[in-house]
Amino acid sequence: MREMYPKNGRVILHVDMNSFYASVEMAYDQSLKGKPLAIAGNVEERRGIIVTCSYEARNVGVRTTMPLWEARKLCPELIVMKPNFERYRAASVAIFDLLRQFSDLVEPVSIDEGYVDITESYEFGSPLEIAKTIQARMLEQFDLPCSIGIAPNKFLAKTASDMKKPLGITVLRKRDIKHVLWPMNVGEMHGVGQKTAEKLKTIGIHTIGDLAKGNEIQLKSLLGINGVRLKERANGMDLREVDPNSVSDFKSVGNSTTLPKDVTNVRELNEVLEKLAEKVSARLKAKQVLATGLSVTIRYKDRKTLTRSKKLNNPVDKQDEISQLAKKLFHSNWNGNAIRLLGITGTDLIHVNEAVKQLDLFSYERDAKKEPLLNAVSKLKEKYGTAIINRAGMARKKKQTPSIGTDTSFNKDFLHTARDRKEE
Numbered sequence: 001m002r003e004m005y006p007k008n009g010r011v012i013l014h015v016d017m018n019s020f021y022a023s024v025e026m027a028y029d030q031s032l033k034g035k036p037l038a039i040a041g042n043v044e045e046r047r048g049i050i051v052t053c054s055y056e057a058r059n060v061g062v063r064t065t066m067p068l069w070e071a072r073k074l075c076p077e078l079i080v081m082k083p084n085f086e087r088y089r090a091a092s093v094a095i096f097d098l099l100r101q102f103s104d105l106v107e108p109v110s111i112d113e114g115y116v117d118i119t120e121s122y123e124f125g126s127p128l129e130i131a132k133t134i135q136a137r138m139l140e141q142f143d144l145p146c147s148i149g150i151a152p153n154k155f156l157a158k159t160a161s162d163m164k165k166p167l168g169i170t171v172l173r174k175r176d177i178k179h180v181l182w183p184m185n186v187g188e189m190h191g192v193g194q195k196t197a198e199k200l201k202t203i204g205i206h207t208i209g210d211l212a213k214g215n216e217i218q219l220k221s222l223l224g225i226n227g228v229r230l231k232e233r234a235n236g237m238d239l240r241e242v243d244p245n246s247v248s249d250f251k252s253v254g255n256s257t258t259l260p261k262d263v264t265n266v267r268e269l270n271e272v273l274e275k276l277a278e279k280v281s282a283r284l285k286a287k288q289v290l291a292t293g294l295s296v297t298i299r300y301k302d303r304k305t306l307t308r309s310k311k312l313n314n315p316v317d318k319q320d321e322i323s324q325l326a327k328k329l330f331h332s333n334w335n336g337n338a339i340r341l342l343g344i345t346g347t348d349l350i351h352v353n354e355a356v357k358q359l360d361l362f363s364y365e366r367d368a369k370k371e372p373l374l375n376a377v378s379k380l381k382e383k384y385g386t387a388i389i390n391r392a393g394m395a396r397k398k399k400q401t402p403s404i405g406t407d408t409s410f411n412k413d414f415l416h417t418a419r420d421r422k423e424e
Contacts, residue, residue: 004126005119011127012242013116014149014157015099018166020112022054024091025081027143037079040068051083055166091142098137102130105242110351115154117242131169153238158190174236182209191230208234254345255279262301262338269339270327276344277323284346290315291346296329299341308333315350
């Protein structure tokens with residue numbers, strides 16, 4: 001069976017559960033099988049948003065993020081349920097435990113998908129036999145369907161798993177790239193969103209093949225280092241390893257700062273919290289995670305330290321949300337004495353793909369409208385430094401605001417940095 005595996009290369013599976021939340025509910029309640037089912041926030045309100053839905057619902061046009069009223073108009077018989085995250089997390093744990101029976105190299109990337117490096121797993125059969133066994137056992141043991149991509153690297157494996165849903169198994173080799181991937185619209189490529197696709201079209205790149213042959217200098221000018229990475233992916237190049245420790249590298253993301261002098265001024269303390277919130281937000285976004293809990297650390301001049309935590313209704317990663325929550329938590333616990341150190345930590349992290357915000361239609365649109373501005377600010381700060389743009393509340397004379405002193409990270413940021421350098 002070893003002959004079915006490459007001598008110099010990897011065999012990687014991307015296992016993607018099909019319509020996961022809806023499938024878990026169907027496995028739990030067999031009467032839901034074969035019916036149009038949607039999982040949605042604010043199910044009692046017309047303005048609720050569809051989180052995910054079954055393929056029966058998708059077949060009549062129901063889609064993720066669609067307002068509930070619109071979904072019901074398309075599908076009057078639609079069954080709508082609230083998310084049951086404890087149930088989904090329990091199913092996810094069981095799924096990844098099953099995958100680890102075939103390899104120690106299993107990397108969860110969200111609650112319902114992950115990579116498995118089976119290069120040394122030939123004792124279980126050929127790559128195709130292993131994929132078929134995994135798919136069959138998912139159905140037999142958990143009654144959950146999945147699609148699996150088989151390829152020599154992560155990018156191609158992810159691309160392959162998207163090609164046939166539900167219950168698909170697709171093999172994608174490097175020699176298949178020119179006739180399978182290159183004719184596809186560039187917007188269909190994993191890692192290329194709608195806005196990136198529109199930018200690429202301005203320089204004449206319409207297909208994945210165009211991107212593969214694109215001018216590297218032009219791509220870097222347009223998209224930064226991501227332009228170079230996308231060209232590499234379009235040519236089937238991806239050196240990222242399957243990292244079983246990637247999820248456990250960090251459980252929280254936080255920053256604390258020791259103030260240059262003991263402070264009691266409310267405005268100054270609020271400004272410190274805003275700066276800390278900005279740093280925590282940047283790290284959360286860099287790691288593609290959101291915080292479902294928040295804690296604030298207060299150290300007084302007598303070195304007495306107090307930490308207070310709060311479980312959040314909705315996961316957060318934006319600076320203004322973190323800042324507001326941290327200030328509220330701080331002011332409800334501060335005794336008014338002089339402060340030597342402040343810290344903010346985002347806790348109970350979840351991947352962005354797992355996060356579901358309980359939004360009504362209007363708050364969803366409001367968040368969506370903010371996103372282009374936030375992205376633009378992030379890019380400016382990345383290019384010119386963090387001081388290029390600040391909030392109006394932070395535009396004070398330096399002598400009025402305590403400078404950030406000793407900066408302490410509460411997480412293993414160097415791990416993320418090392419991975420980025422390897423990719424670049």
